[in-house]
Amino acid sequence: MFLSDKIKKRLAFTKPAEPVSRDLNFDHVKLYYWKPLDGSLNFGDHLSKVIVSKILADRNHLLDEETKRQRTMLAIGSVLHFAGDNDVIWGTGVNGKVDVSEHTFTNLDVRAVRGPLTREFLMNRGIAVPEVYGDPALLLPHLFPGRFQKNAQKPYVVVPNLHDLKIVKTLRLENVISPVWGWNKCVEEILKAEFVIASSLHGLIIAEAYGIPACYIRFTETENLFKYNDYLMGTGRGEVEFATTVAEALKMGGMPAPTFDPTKLLNAFPIDLWEK
Incomplete structure (x- = not known):
């Protein structure tokens, strides 16, 4: 269900972040990803910059280099409503909280795109979309081989969505990983768990990328289920099931394992924006 305009205005986090490399005075590719207005970083969204930068570096390119055309690219995140005409989409998904009219x-x-629900949304608007699915955060172990290793030290960790962080603090839960920590610390801490309980979509994604069972926990009604269903369906599964307490999550166990082909998503990376 979509939020009303009144509610969205109350949620500062629905407002756009500044695009990266906005101060360059020459044609280049701007990578757009979401950031909180308070200047902090949400690790899942920040992974957009991390992953795109690493793919480019592996191919002898950088984000802040001059290109033949000015373009804007959107990768990780439910940020499709921030896209403009001719923008390049690689892994982005629809935000179910945002009204259709804002696209x-x-x-x-x-x-x-992230999954088939986003593909259907775009195709219904007459936009061609290849059947290539997956959140680019799934590529982390392939882009950083050997950098992050599973090292189970805890029976479970809890990774809240940014909107749930205050609530989780009041619950005084154990083994909480804050989404505003550095991306590398979040990944390292997730890999210390035998089981991941997360309302953060990227808490779930990082766990599954490294073969750790994960369960979606729903602390509040803030997040629309669209992005979770989109991700699960894009990795060969059905609609998401969720727990509402840590005890329930532990009893439910992990979601079915994802089906994901990293080669297909990597081959779809728009390197031509830099090489043409």
């Missing part, structure tokens, strides 16, 4: 683009250059 003002009429054409996009789509290389991959």
Whole structure:
């Protein structure tokens, strides 16, 4: 269900972040990803910059280099409503909290999307979308081989969505990983768990990328289920099931294992924006 305009105005986190490398005075590719207004970083969204930068570096390119055309690219995150005409989409998904009318683009250059629900949304608007699915955060172990290793030290960890962080603190839960820690610390701490309980979508994704069973916990009604269903369906599964307490999550156990082909998503990366 979509939020009303009144509610969205109350949620500062629904407002757009500044695009990266906005101060460059030459044509380049801007990578757009969401950041909280208080200047902190949400690790899942920040992984967009991490992953795109690493893919480029592996191919002898950088984000802040001059290109033949000015373009904007959107990768990780439920940020499709921030896209404009001719923007490049690689892994982005629809935010179920945002009204359809806020998607003002009429054409996009789509290389991959998070899942089939986002693909259907775009195709219903007459936009061509290849059947290439997956959140780019799933590529982390392939892009950083050997950098992060599973090292089970805790029976479970809890990774709240940013909106749930205050509530989780009041619950005084154990083994909480804050989404505003550095991305590398979040990944390292997730890999210390035998089981991951998360309302953070990227808490679930990182766990599954490294083969750790994970369960979605729903602390509040803030997050729309669209993005979770989109991700699960894009990795070969059905609609998400969730727990409402840590005890219930432990009893439910992990979601079915994902099906994901990293080669297909990597091959869809728009390296041509830098090489043409």
